Amino acid sequence: MHFDPAVSIQQRYWWRIALExxxxxxxxxxxxxFFSDIMGHLHGDDFVRVRPFGQLGDKGCDGYLNSSGQLFQCYGALNGETKQVAKITKKMSDDFATAFAKLEVIMLEWHMVHxxxxxxxxxxxxxxxxxxxxNPKIKFGFIGFEGVAERVFRLSPERIAALLGPTASEDDTKNLDVAILRKLVNELAAAAEAPQLETGDLRPVPVNKLSYNQLPNHWKMLIAGGWTNAPVVASYFERHPDPLTGxxxxxxxxxxxxxxxxxxxxxxxxxxxxxxxVTGIGYVLPQQQVVAQALLxxxxxxCDIFEREPQMAVS
Structure with a gap:
């Protein structure tokens, strides 16, 4: 995956999380x-953004890459819903049948983007x-998270930022804004519906907790990168006028x-x-990213979120 050398590792992981x-x-x-925006940035006019025109429809095509004859069909499930298996397979069969009947002359490849x-x-x-x-003459494939990410991260940092918003730099991480921490904490406290407190048993995190919980690498990096500022969050809660806020x-x-x-x-x-x-939905400003990372x-x-690895019984 290509990245501009001026982009820090932390920024790369933040953008990957923003993409997810x-x-x-x-x-x-x-x-x-969103997929058409990515392809337009990446391929310019070689990518043809397709829209249905009245009763003519889109003929089973959600985008077309002219130079390679790649035809794209998009399936966007709300929050990655995976229970509609029959719906997915029927859409695949129906959309390809429509494209084959109407667009065989231009279709060399058929890809389902999801x-x-x-x-x-x-x-x-x-x-x-x-x-x-x-259909042995046609090349088929899926384009999922990794395929979309590969295309996004071939773009310049400026174009990635246009798609996914700004991202926190290493300098931002070194300067956590306590005023933003205060604002986010107050908003969280105000939105809470007074859950039952279970504040005991807060032992230090085991070294292997990140691995035990099977988090993907970019999420591991988010947590690991936030440990530098975790003591700032702890200190904020210790000094808070309401001692139970934390x-x-x-x-x-x-x-x-x-x-x-x-x-x-x-x-x-x-x-x-x-x-x-913590952040709400949508673009998150760099200083808010730093605070959210530190809080998580x-x-x-x-050990308020995710699990410790069970300790082996001592014989």
């Missing part, structure tokens, strides 16, 4: 628009292989974490939801 959040939030036409970050159901894979076997914030996040875990959500999706609990690292370090 954006994909989880996009569905239907919004997802198609936002199912945790992966496709195997039924979608077998459906794609069935289409491939029945406990209340911890309880909010623990309650949310337990709720999401009970739904069997994957670790990355839980972390995305917890980050948005503090909660992770104190």
């Amino acid at each position: 959040l954006r994909l989880r939030q996009c569905n239907s036409g919004a997802f198609q628009d 936002n199912l970050i945790e992966g496709m159901p195997i039924e979608a894979v077998t459906t794609l292989k069935g289409l491939e076997k029945a 406990d209340r914030i911890a309880a909010i996040f623990r309650t949310k974490y337990v709720y999401y875990k009970a739904q069997n959500l994957p670790p990355a999706e839980i972390m995305a939801a917890l980050l948005e609990l 690292a503090y909660l992770f370090e104190n």
Whole structure:
């Protein structure tokens, strides 16, 4: 994956997280628009943005790369919903059949672009292989999170920022703004519905906790990068006029974490939801990113969110 050497490792991970959040939030036409924006930045006029015109429709095409004959069909599920397996496979078969009937003359490749970050159901894979076997002259493929990320990160930093918003630099991380921390904490406390406090048993984070919880690498880097500022958050709560503020914030996040875990959500999706609990949805300014990162690292370090690895019994 190519990056401008002027972009720090931390900025790269923040943009990757911003991309993940954006994909989880996009569905239907919004997802198609976002993918078209990426392809337009990357390929210029070689990429043809397609829209249905009245009753003519789009003939099964959500975008077309002229030089390679690649035809794209987008499937954007709300928050990566994966339960609609029959809907996914039917859409694949129907959309390809429409494109083949109407656009065979221009279609050399057919790619399904999706936002199912945790992966496709195997039924979608077998459906794609069935289409491939029945149409050996056409190349087929999926474009998921990694494929979208690969295309985004071939862009210049300026164009990535235009798509995903600004990102915190190393200098930003060294200058956590306590006023922003105060504002975010107050907003969280005001929005809480007084969950039951369970403030005991806050032991130091085990070294292997990041690995044990099976977080993707970019989320591991988010937490690890925030540990530098976690003591600032701890100090803020210790000095707060209301001595229980830190406990209340911890309880909010623990309650949310337990709720999401009970739904069997994957670790990355839980972390995305917890980050948005701090930042809200949409572009997040660099100083807000620094504060959110520090707050999540503090909660992770104190074992308010995610799990410790069970200790081996001593014989």
